[in-house]
Amino acid sequence: MRLVIARCSVDYVGRLTAHLPMAPRLILIKADGSVSIHADDRAFKPLNWMNPPCKLREEEGTWTVTHGKTGEQLILTIEEITHDSSHELGVDPGLRKDGVEAHLQELLAEHISTLGEGWSLIRREFPTAIGPVDILCRDQAGATVAVEIKRRGEIDGVEQLTRYLELLNRDPLLAPVRGVFAAQEIKPQARVLATDRGIDCVVLDYHALRGIEPENPTLF
Structure with a gap:
């Protein structure tokens, strides 16, 4: 660098x-x-x-x-x-997410219709030049949606999603891309900032997600 x-x-x-x-x-x-x-x-x-x-x-x-x-x-x-x-920084080991946060991402990807009927998953950990987007999916109308997942939703999480959206919307194959900020708890200030930037907020019920039967069950 x-x-x-x-x-x-x-x-x-x-x-x-x-x-x-x-x-x-x-x-x-x-x-x-x-x-x-x-x-x-x-x-x-x-x-x-x-x-x-x-x-x-x-x-x-x-x-x-x-x-x-x-x-x-x-x-x-x-x-x-x-x-x-x-300066030579070497190979970065990457971000290691909190266990609950990582499990929330896995569960939400498995049950993406929690965000809306007819929604479909494109990819978890969608790569960008500034880091992976937790979930990239499509809504019922086929529009691209970037989802940032946190255990506790605060202003820095909204800022992070904003950066991803600015980058993703430069890609003509994905644009327009809107955002969803999903967390078990969303702080009032973060909700106000997200709303001001046109980002939807979703409160996730971790225990309810764990109790849902998989939409595409596997044998093992």
């Missing part, structure tokens, strides 16, 4: 345009080729980013990140670089 702290402005050019004015920012360049630009707030959410496959071209005063498939670009105008370092 390469960490660069620079005073820069950023222009996104593609299906839409966006501009970040000149300011000190952190630029992350990861081994997978992704580039993200961060401010000193907003927790883990970048101000703008480009997912792989993409290529970074560095020229004096201007860095251009071009997506290999769509041709979209991030154009960084660099006024000053105050830090530039590279």
